[in-house]
Amino acid sequence: MAGPSAGPAAGPDGGTQASPPARVDLTFQPAGTRVRVPPGVTLFDAASWNGIAIDSTCGGHGTCKKCKVRIAAGSVPASALDARAFSPDELRAGWRLACRVITDSDLQVEVPPLVTRPKAATVGVGRQVILRPAAQKRYLELAEPSLSDQRTDLQRVLAALDDLELRTDLTVLRSIGSVLRSADYRVTAVIIDDVLIDVQPGDTTARLYGIAFDLGTTTVVATLLDLSTGTPVAVASMLNRQQPFGADVITRISAIMMDPARLGTLAGLAHETLAGLAAEVCAQAAVDPADVCEVALAGNATMTHIALGIDPEPLGVAPFIMAARHFPEVLAADLSLPVHPRGRAFVFPAFGAYVGGDITAGLLASGMDRDSRTRLFVDIGTNCEIVLGNRDWLLATAAPAGPAFEGAAIRCGMRAADGAIEVVSMTADSLSLRVIGDVEPAGLCGSGLVDAVASLVSVGLLDHSGRFVPEDDAAVIAPGLAGRLTRLGEERVFVLHWLGEPGDVARAIYLSQRDVRELQFAKAAIATGWNILLAEAGLAPGDIQQVLLAGSFGSYLSPANAIRLGLVPPLPVLRVVSAGNVAGEGAKMALLSVRERAGALALQEEVRYVELSDRADFNDAFVDQLQFPA
Ligand code: FES
Numbered sequence: 001m002a003g004p005s006a007g008p009a010a011g012p013d014g015g016t017q018a019s020p021p022a023r024v025d026l027t028f029q030p031a032g033t034r035v036r037v038p039p040g041v042t043l044f045d046a047a048s049w050n051g052i053a054i055d056s057t058c059g060g061h062g063t064c065k066k067c068k069v070r071i072a073a074g075s076v077p078a079s080a081l082d083a084r085a086f087s088p089d090e091l092r093a094g095w096r097l098a099c100r101v102i103t104d105s106d107l108q109v110e111v112p113p114l115v116t117r118p119k120a121a122t123v124g125v126g127r128q129v130i131l132r133p134a135a136q137k138r139y140l141e142l143a144e145p146s147l148s149d150q151r152t153d154l155q156r157v158l159a160a161l162d163d164l165e166l167r168t169d170l171t172v173l174r175s176i177g178s179v180l181r182s183a184d185y186r187v188t189a190v191i192i193d194d195v196l197i198d199v200q201p202g203d204t205t206a207r208l209y210g211i212a213f214d215l216g217t218t219t220v221v222a223t224l225l226d227l228s229t230g231t232p233v234a235v236a237s238m239l240n241r242q243q244p245f246g247a248d249v250i251t252r253i254s255a256i257m258m259d260p261a262r263l264g265t266l267a268g269l270a271h272e273t274l275a276g277l278a279a280e281v282c283a284q285a286a287v288d289p290a291d292v293c294e295v296a297l298a299g300n301a302t303m304t305h306i307a308l309g310i311d312p313e314p315l316g317v318a319p320f321i322m323a324a325r326h327f328p329e330v331l332a333a334d335l336s337l338p339v340h341p342r343g344r345a346f347v348f349p350a351f352g353a354y355v356g357g358d359i360t361a362g363l364l365a366s367g368m369d370r371d372s373r374t375r376l377f378v379d380i381g382t383n384c385e386i387v388l389g390n391r392d393w394l395l396a397t398a399a400p401a402g403p404a405f406e407g408a409a410i411r412c413g414m415r416a417a418d419g420a421i422e423v424v425s426m427t428a429d430s431l432s433l434r435v436i437g438d439v440e441p442a443g444l445c446g447s448g449l450v451d452a453v454a455s456l457v458s459v460g461l462l463d464h465s466g467r468f469v470p471e472d473d474a475a476v477i478a479p480g481l482a483g484r485l486t487r488l489g490e491e492r493v494f495v496l497h498w499l500g501e502p503g504d505v506a507r508a509i510y511l512s513q514r515d516v517r518e519l520q521f522a523k524a525a526i527a528t529g530w531n532i533l534l535a536e537a538g539l540a541p542g543d544i545q546q547v548l549l550a551g552s553f554g555s556y557l558s559p560a561n562a563i564r565l566g567l568v569p570p571l572p573v574l575r576v577v578s579a580g581n582v583a584g585e586g587a588k589m590a591l592l593s594v595r596e597r598a599g600a601l602a603l604q605e606e607v608r609y610v611e612l613s614d615r616a617d618f619n620d621a622f623v624d625q626l627q628f629p630a
Contacts, residue, residue, distance in 0.1 A: 121230030124365030212587035215299030354398030361586025399529035414443030429480030541569035
């Protein structure tokens with residue numbers, strides 16, 4: 001099968017790079033599993049990224065000395081820790097601790113059977129993540145100082161953590177002395193990556209939490225995770241409090257462009273939303289917020305910029321430039337989060353102004369970069385992000401779908417809330433609706449819109465150009481529905497639900513000819529996006545082995561109707577699956593495993609971004625896609 005390998009590859013910036021990122025080949029025996037990873041990752045990480053379990057109780061921290069493997073082919077120098085874990089004969093025979101082996105050349109590795117079962121959690125799209133959070137707690141019983149042992153308080157703590165190279169700050173030094181003395185030198189060190197953030201009295205190792213945030217333009221979701229078990233202990237969601245400033249990213253950017261002081265206002269509203277959710281999940285699980293040591297934030301580029309207090313204006317105007325793709329170290333306090341005062345925030349990097357950190361997180365959760373199958377990832381919203389590829393190559397783009405799927409720009413449209421018609425099914429004689437909250441319909445949300453249009457095309461009341469058929473034809477084609485095809489003023493409409501008397505169209509919930517056109521524009525933008533990616537890859541739709549519908553809208557969308565309308569390629573329906581809230585899942589993975597986090601960062605090098613807006617073929621392709629498939 002062809003791949004997008006011809007010619008020099010453009011990097012995520014859209015610039016060219018000489019060659020794809022170099023990989024090393026690793027073969028794990030006895031299974032014979034062959035994997036390719038970027039050089040520089042540890043053997044332990046490479047194995048666990050690819051689902052190969054290596055014994056460990058420390059999760060790769062270099063303290064348990066259980067991750068023993070034998071290098072059967074290739075050369076790896078022995079680390080200082082190897083010399084303590086193995087005899088000289090074993091070292092000569094190639095035994096090494098996998099978490100200390102930095103891969104920079106091809107290797108064959110023998111993995112002994114597991115003695116202990118690694119702690120793992122199932123996250124993302126069926127992904128098994130071996131726990132190795134960046135946050136860790138270590139209980140220490142330290143010797144008291146004496147005239148013969150005058151090490152400083154900090155030296156005493158760091159000496160007990162000599163497998164780590166730690167840095168710390170003034171805040172820790174201000175309290176370390178009193179904590180050590182009041183707790184009889186029995187303390188818990190709180191560490192994030194290579195930073196000692198706290199020394200706490202007694203043993204607090206059982207209390208280590210993180211919060212994964214999916215920072216959406218409309219809805220924000222928080223999941224509180226027990227980082228020592230990988231278990232989600234509470235989940236909460238709320239509308240983004242920036243809502244009064246517009247429904248989509250462009251209106252929020254415009255609000256700031258018109259009054260720069262609003263950046264502070266909108267950042268504050270994002271912080272209020274995040275803080276409110278943090279307090280809620282902690283209260284639900286009776287967790288002290290101070291035991292939340294790390295958070296992960298997955299959001300689109302605009303939401304992320306605003307939350308970090310960075311002016312998003314350059315994202316909203318061509319050539320659509322981000323302040324940065326990767327963000328420097330961010331403290332939870334920078335987001336005004338009421339968690340551990342020295343807690344950290346991992347902020348997902350973005351591919352481009354319109355393929356943001358939420359998509360990086362979603363791709364991480366989907367495992368697209370590690371799967372041999374060619375898959376299409378589609379996250380439908382006002383802006384639709386599309387990624388095509390497999391473990392060897394990935395192409396991404398963003399298509400401006402407009403607000404139709406959010407229920408905006410649709411005459412009777414509404415958000416997916418109580419009263420929204422979310423499912424519509426029809427035969428030539430009947431129509432049935434499912435309404436969120438089982439209440440009287442108040443409007444039509446995105447999934448209901450897709451269902452309604454797909455059903456009308458299927459029964460023949462809408463032709464393939466998207467036009468309602470003449471009334472006389474309707475009476476023949478669908479006698480049980482023809483009475484619903486009527487007019488409101490000059491415009492033709494199809495009534496889904498009579499709120500008042502039958503015939504009182506003005507009070508009814510209906511789909512208008514213009515609504516159908518809005519859907520066609522949105523659908524055509526998305527289909528153009530994936531068609532251009534397929535063309536870039538030299539592939540045909542049938543080469544796609546799976547379509548992942550991501551995001552909250554994707555979860556509610558009927559795969560059959562998405563195919564019917566041409567929103568996704570014409571494939572057997574079982575190949576189109578709902579992937580759920582993958583951005584939130586990716587955020588969880590980043591909290592549970594530094595390896596997965598490194599995988600998210602590596603994606604930045606592996607995905608080539610294809611800009612649609614400057615393509616000469618976009619308009620022709622868009623017009624071709626306006627029709628519904630025959
Ligand atoms: S995984 Fe524990 S020492 Fe390597």
